[in-house]
Amino acid sequence: MLITEANLTQHFKANRYLNKYEMEIIMSAKDMTEELMKAQVLVEALPYIQKFNRKIIVVKYGGSAMVDEELKRKVIQDVVLLKLVGFKPIIVHGGGKEISKWVEKSGMTPEFKNGLRVTDEPTMEIAEMVLNKVNKSLVSMIEQLGVKACGISGKDGGMLKVEKKYSKGEDIGYVGEVTDVDTTLLDSLLKDDFLPVICPIGYDDDFHAYNINADDAKMCNCKSCQC
DSSP, rough: OOOOOHHHHHHHHSSSSSOHHHHHHHHHHHHHHHHHEEEEHHHHHOOOOHHHHTOOOEEOOOOOOOOGGGHHHHHHHHHHHHHHHEEEEEEEEEHHHHHHHHHHTOOOOEETTTTOOOOHHHHHHHHHHHHHHHHHHHHHHHHHHHHOOOEETTGGOEEEEEEEETTTTEEEEEEEEEEEEEEEEHHHHHTTTTTEEEOOEEEOOTTOOOOOHHHHHHHHHHHHHOO
């Protein structure tokens, strides 16, 4: 029979309180069970680790996973694990909920058309500030786990070139559609064993900054990096 926290507790309980020694045994059993489960996951993942070793993986990180601190920590741990077992992960992150929060703090009301945020010039300034803040916080979390990370935006190295995006013919401001990806900077970072963390902002031909949907940025990087 597998020794678990539940059956040990039932064994010791016997209609009385557990003493300190019994609690230590239960906690040890719980830790052992968790470690066995982790080992089993790694065993099952081994064929995939071997198949995709040294392959580039683009991870889109956003939504609720950015709001819950515990979930955020677990996501970053998983990405770091991918790096440590031989993959080449790249994170492309969003920050929509955080942007909305700061827009409201600034006394503005977030506006959406057809489900897409309308990004006027003041909103674009806030978006870039917030996304850069999120970017550096993710870099810090990764480096605390012992992996080298580098936070960049699509503007760096001319990585993400965009044109103005419209939603069903309606103007939604400084929201960009990716037209070209230059992976020179990414290739250099990956070669030097960094985990790139990309903030989804790009330039148009006139070097105006545009906010990019993180899913769009991820897909473009996937195609360009031949994931």
